Amino acid sequence: MDQIFLQAFSEVIREQVSKKNKIDVKGLGVFGYQHRKQYQKQYDDGRVVMMPPRDVITFIPEENRYGHR
Amino acid sequence: MAIDKEKLIELLIARTGLEKEKVEEQLLQLISRIKEAAEEGKSFQIEGLGTFNFNDDVLHFSPSDTLETEINHKYAGMRPIELIGAFKEAPPLEEDKEPQPEEEQNRVEPEEQEEEPVYTESEPVSQDGIFGEVEPSLQDQLHEVFGGEEIVESQEPPADSSDLGEELLAATGMEEPSEEEKPKASFVFDDEGFEEQKSGLETPPATPSANGIKEEKKNNDPIGTVLTACVVVLAIGVSGWLIYDLGLFSTSGSVNNQAGFEEDPTVQMATGQPASNVSLEDAMVSDISEPEPSGSVTAGDAPPPPPMPDYGLMGEATSRGNDGYTIVVHSLANKSTSESIKDRLGAEGYRTVLSSAVVNGKVFWRIGLGQFRTIADAQQAVRTLPAQYQDNHFIKRIQ
Numbered sequence: 001m002d003q004i005f006l007q008a009f010s011e012v013i014r015e016q017v018s019k020k021n022k023i024d025v026k027g028l029g030v031f032g033y034q035h036r037k038q039y040q041k042q043y044d045d046g047r048v049v050m051m052p053p054r055d056v057i058t059f060i061p062e063e064n065r066y067g068h069r
Numbered sequence: 070m071a072i073d074k075e076k077l078i079e080l081l082i083a084r085t086g087l088e089k090e091k092v093e094e095q096l097l098q099l100i101s102r103i104k105e106a107a108e109e110g111k112s113f114q115i116e117g118l119g120t121f122n123f124n125d126d127v128l129h130f131s132p133s134d135t136l137e138t139e140i141n142h143k144y145a146g147m148r149p150i151e152l153i154g155a156f157k158e159a160p161p162l163e164e165d166k167e168p169q170p171e172e173e174q175n176r177v178e179p180e181e182q183e184e185e186p187v188y189t190e191s192e193p194v195s196q197d198g199i200f201g202e203v204e205p206s207l208q209d210q211l212h213e214v215f216g217g218e219e220i221v222e223s224q225e226p227p228a229d230s231s232d233l234g235e236e237l238l239a240a241t242g243m244e245e246p247s248e249e250e251k252p253k254a255s256f257v258f259d260d261e262g263f264e265e266q267k268s269g270l271e272t273p274p275a276t277p278s279a280n281g282i283k284e285e286k287k288n289n290d291p292i293g294t295v296l297t298a299c300v301v302v303l304a305i306g307v308s309g310w311l312i313y314d315l316g317l318f319s320t321s322g323s324v325n326n327q328a329g330f331e332e333d334p335t336v337q338m339a340t341g342q343p344a345s346n347v348s349l350e351d352a353m354v355s356d357i358s359e360p361e362p363s364g365s366v367t368a369g370d371a372p373p374p375p376p377m378p379d380y381g382l383m384g385e386a387t388s389r390g391n392d393g394y395t396i397v398v399h400s401l402a403n404k405s406t407s408e409s410i411k412d413r414l415g416a417e418g419y420r421t422v423l424s425s426a427v428v429n430g431k432v433f434w435r436i437g438l439g440q441f442r443t444i445a446d447a448q449q450a451v452r453t454l455p456a457q458y459q460d461n462h463f464i465k466r467i468q
Binding site for chain 2: 008023054059
């Protein structure tokens with residue numbers, strides 16, 4: 001496998017996810033973008049904190065999508 | 070927008086510059102390598118992208134730190150904010166149960182799976198201090214150290230602020246106060262109670278808080294604040310009235326000065342007009358009178374005094390009349406010209422007075438008409454002078 005191809009694959013995925021596009025890689029899964037809102041969270045000692053929002057990259061494997069496994 | 074396989078291959082071709090068949094072959098090879106590694110239980114890492122691994126028969130992808138930060142660049146560096154007012158009592162722990170790992174509550178989006186350092190929970194910070202709940206393990210240690218009675222105290226429900234005194238007593242192992250003193254020993258915001266606790270038990274951390282409460286009580290006195298404001302307003306009003314009144318006094322003082330002006334022996338001037346515009350009937354007299362610094366003359370309200378032999382506009386000048394005032398109608402630098410004008414005016418019957426004055430280092434000879442006891446007399450006499458002197462003269466004290 002070519003190193004140039006691996007680097008290009010990585011860059012394309014990063015670029016498209018940054019643009020909030022979904023990338024469907026046949027046989028592997030779907031890369032996507034998701035925004036998670038802020039939310040309240042309580043620790044065991046009773047303290048309540050507000051968790052900050054964040055943007056994450058998601059991956060849904062193909063087996064999950066089609067229920068193969 | 071969704072990027073399908075065809076679009077992905079186009080993007081890869083544009084990125085690598087390889088042929089389409091080559092790119093398709095490389096992509097298939099990559100997918101098969103990932104699956105093979107995953108099925109063997111190994112993880113497959115692509116530098117700059119992330120790691121693929123098999124977990125519970127499901128292919129997982131963990132993005133690399135670089136990619137994660139790049140995607141989350143808008144919120145990078147944000148930390149959880151503690152909501153002080155939203156503190157909730159922790160649910161009571163059963164003694165038989167081991168403390169469970171962190172449990173997320175009030176979760177809006179429960180699909181978060183990976184744990185970041187930011188979101189990992191640390192041990193509860195001991196910011197609650199002695200007010201916090203005693204853990205079971207700590208209870209056991211207390212039991213070993215202090216014995217049965219103290220552990221009964223420590224096993225009571227979680228102490229709030231009002232039970233601090235008892236808890237402190239229990240923790241330090243000192244004797245409890247008698248039943249009568251117990252209410253006073255409690256940690257209440259009462260001065261007497263605080264003093265009692267201080268005498269019974271030295272608790273340095275409690276001292277500043279009690280003092281702070283005392284100070285707040287002093288500062289929150291509304292009646293005192295209103296009284297202070299009233300006093301300040303009154304003070305401002307009185308001072309303003311005094312300032313206004315003093316201003317009036319100063320004005321009246323100047324009036325008094327003007328009233329006492331007649332007794333001022335300094336030189337006074339009636340109109341302040343320079344004598345240079347005086348036109349003489351005699352063409353031989355061509356000297357021009359220079360302007361002089363002059364004062365001002367105020368009019369008196371006194372009626373004209375009866376004619377006195379020593380004073381008057383006409384006649385001969387007397388030595389006794391030199392203590393009065395005269396009407397200066399000429400002021401010349403040339404003495405001989407002044408004397409000639411004096412003689413001419415004397416010939417016309419005027420009582421003339423010749424005097425000298427130094428103005429700016431230069432000597433001027435002043436020709437005055439008449440001798441008057443007061444300025445008012447002089448002013449009265451000015452009306453009888455020829456028109457050329459009506460507006461060009463000043464009144465001065467002779468000596």
